[in-house]
Amino acid sequence: MKNLLLIIFVAVSFQLLAQKKISFKASDGLEVTADLYMLNSSDSPFIILFHQARWSRGEYLEIAPKLNELGFNCIAIDQRSGGEVNKVVNETHKRAENQKLGTKYVDAEVDINSAIDYVKKNYSKSSKLIIWGSSYSSALVLKIGGDRNDVDAILSFAPGEYFEDMGKPSNYVQQSAENILVPVFITSMKSEKPNWWGIYEAIPSIGKDYFIPETDGQHGSRALWKKFPEHKNYWKAVEAFLKRL
Numbered sequence: 001m002k003n004l005l006l007i008i009f010v011a012v013s014f015q016l017l018a019q020k021k022i023s024f025k026a027s028d029g030l031e032v033t034a035d036l037y038m039l040n041s042s043d044s045p046f047i048i049l050f051h052q053a054r055w056s057r058g059e060y061l062e063i064a065p066k067l068n069e070l071g072f073n074c075i076a077i078d079q080r081s082g083g084e085v086n087k088v089v090n091e092t093h094k095r096a097e098n099q100k101l102g103t104k105y106v107d108a109e110v111d112i113n114s115a116i117d118y119v120k121k122n123y124s125k126s127s128k129l130i131i132w133g134s135s136y137s138s139a140l141v142l143k144i145g146g147d148r149n150d151v152d153a154i155l156s157f158a159p160g161e162y163f164e165d166m167g168k169p170s171n172y173v174q175q176s177a178e179n180i181l182v183p184v185f186i187t188s189m190k191s192e193k194p195n196w197w198g199i200y201e202a203i204p205s206i207g208k209d210y211f212i213p214e215t216d217g218q219h220g221s222r223a224l225w226k227k228f229p230e231h232k233n234y235w236k237a238v239e240a241f242l243k244r245l
Contacts (some may be wrong), residue, residue, distance in 0.1 A: 048131050101117060
């Protein structure tokens with residue numbers, strides 16, 4: 001019993017050491033908060049994790065350690081469009097409100113672009129860089145991935161054309177997705193497939209793939225949380241995609 005408790009203590013302590021809260025400046029000067037999960041060598045592939053609407057980097061408290069186990073380093077970002085989840089407050093969102101900056105979905109594009117620039121400069125100079133989004137940010141990673149063309153893969157959990165009521169065209173994501181040449185993985189709830197199928201079909205990459213659960217499933221990256229019955233099937237699909245990179 002003592003040995004088991006010691007193993008658990010060491011494992012938890014090691015993970016706490018791997019998770020470190022940091023911050024960096026977005027291109028417009030706003031300070032962005034993030035959790036850095038550096039458990040593997042510096043040349044390991046690196047994943048940037050973006051959360052869904054009204055949430056925070058806390059969406060990835062359970063997911064990032066699993067990705068560490070799979071051999072990836074990660075950083076989970078607080079975008080300025082967000083709130084709180086898993087008792088983790090979105091600090092970037094609070095700063096944006098205090099500074100009277102926009103906090104709509106489209107306003108978070110600057111945070112995503114800035115996070116990519118920050119990680120490329122500081123952590124992934126010689127490794128593959130993967131961007132991963134959830135709900136509104138899953139749409140933005142597809143758009144930005146197509147616009148930039150300097151990331152190595154994209155994972156998108158429940159994307160859609162979410163931005164028309166914010167002044168963007170109805171094909172805002174799709175028109176950029178048409179330029180994606182890197183591997184892409186898309187998944188969602190079963191009922192959400194029509195939201196993104198047109199985007200998926202527009203992606204020319206031969207390395208694209210998708211997963212639809214047989215049951216209802218879950219919206220966004222939370223589909224991977226252990227509390228949901230379908231999480232193993234989602235993880236199986238995600239791991240298969242990551243292994244092919």
